[in-house]
Amino acid sequence: MSVGEYKPGLEGVPATRSNISYVDGQVGLLEYRGMQIEDLAQQSSFLETAYLLIFGRLPPAGELKDFEQKIQIHRRLKYRIRDMIKCFPESGHPMDALQACVAALGLFYPLNSNLQDPEYIWGAAVRLLAKVPTMVAAFQLMRQGNDPVQPRDDLGYSANFLYMLNEREPDPLAAHVFDVCLILHAEHTVNASTFSALVTASTLTDPYTVIASAIGTLGGPLHGGANERVMQMLAEIGSVENVRPWLDRQLERKGRIMGFGHRVYKVKDPRATILQGLAEQLFERFGHNQAYDIALALEQAVEERLSEKGIYPNVDFYSGLVYDKLGIPTDLFTPIFAIARVAGWLAHWREQLSDNRLFRPTQVYTGEHKIPYVPIEARS
Numbered sequence: 001m002s003v004g005e006y007k008p009g010l011e012g013v014p015a016t017r018s019n020i021s022y023v024d025g026q027v028g029l030l031e032y033r034g035m036q037i038e039d040l041a042q043q044s045s046f047l048e049t050a051y052l053l054i055f056g057r058l059p060p061a062g063e064l065k066d067f068e069q070k071i072q073i074h075r076r077l078k079y080r081i082r083d084m085i086k087c088f089p090e091s092g093h094p095m096d097a098l099q100a101c102v103a104a105l106g107l108f109y110p111l112n113s114n115l116q117d118p119e120y121i122w123g124a125a126v127r128l129l130a131k132v133p134t135m136v137a138a139f140q141l142m143r144q145g146n147d148p149v150q151p152r153d154d155l156g157y158s159a160n161f162l163y164m165l166n167e168r169e170p171d172p173l174a175a176h177v178f179d180v181c182l183i184l185h186a187e188h189t190v191n192a193s194t195f196s197a198l199v200t201a202s203t204l205t206d207p208y209t210v211i212a213s214a215i216g217t218l219g220g221p222l223h224g225g226a227n228e229r230v231m232q233m234l235a236e237i238g239s240v241e242n243v244r245p246w247l248d249r250q251l252e253r254k255g256r257i258m259g260f261g262h263r264v265y266k267v268k269d270p271r272a273t274i275l276q277g278l279a280e281q282l283f284e285r286f287g288h289n290q291a292y293d294i295a296l297a298l299e300q301a302v303e304e305r306l307s308e309k310g311i312y313p314n315v316d317f318y319s320g321l322v323y324d325k326l327g328i329p330t331d332l333f334t335p336i337f338a339i340a341r342v343a344g345w346l347a348h349w350r351e352q353l354s355d356n357r358l359f360r361p362t363q364v365y366t367g368e369h370k371i372p373y374v375p376i377e378a379r380s
């Protein structure tokens, strides 16, 4: 391989063949299994979408019901996982807590089956989808010194998560909006965390390790962690009047505008458009947020300054405003992204196993050769 073939960040280099999702960043198209994200957001539920992603087709009614019921049964955490969470420092980031909890599942459910066994895949998928939201909610309550709230069997996936988090049954609109957010975040081709999942899966390790490695990768500020930074940025800007002076200063010092820009999208991310609509529904129902006015003014100002570089709002720009209105603490935004993305990671795990080859890229060595070893007393 010549140095000329090296692509930093593997930009544009295909890492796999996949029929899970498709993005056309020039026109703002996102499809899961060939279905447009707008249709799924309007008509599907998160668990149905998760099934579609993982198993490749929309489930018939009976299969969906069975899937939902199995997930409901597996929502509870083993007491030892709860005890483990109790030992975590309350100042720790919830993404680190979630990664540790998911990795720990491998201790309780060791890989003692054929990874290709459809029953094993089904069981692991159900367990992960079921338990990840409970882990996020449990850490949130336990870091405040409270006992975790047990899942409620009569509530759907999203309503139950909000219930476990806030210790009260959510408004149906809030539960619906949250469910749509999960659909929007469920999958997005081979991004950094999915690539991480693929590499880990290719070693034929267990699915808990695969998902734990993806969660670790999602947390960074250039990936899923950006949604937290958006809220901090809007708070720092403080007022609509300060948007342009703030943007000028930020661009002058070559700072990034969080929630803007994307490696693939060169137009507004279609998920940002849907999330903006959801935010507006929430504001109409539960009251307006000044941060939204700042966000709108910032979107306009960034468009004027950066649209020629193809920089528009990405999925993280409006998701924070939605979660904030739902009363979710800022540092849970990325764990919520992870709750949704478990579906996409599992789909890629399954696809990788169906035609596995161990990832083993090469490198362009830039060091020296045949350097003589210098004994410690002779070093300057």
Ligand code: CMC
Pocket: 191, 221, 222, 223, 224, 225, 226, 255, 256, 257, 258, 259, 260, 261, 262, 263, 264, 309, 311, 314, 315, 316
């Ligand atoms: N604010 C200001 N300038 C930007 C931004 C931004 N958010 N994004 C890109 N640019 C500029 C960058 O400075 C560069 O300009 P120049 O060519 O003059 O040096 C040009 O655009 C290309 O930047 P790049 O870093 O080569 O582009 P990339 O494809 O690596 O960037 C990105 C993708 C997401 C890392 C970047 O847009 C960014 O840092 N955005 C802010 C963080 C963010 O919102 N991340 C969430 C991404 S979407 C959800 C997810 O993946 O989890």
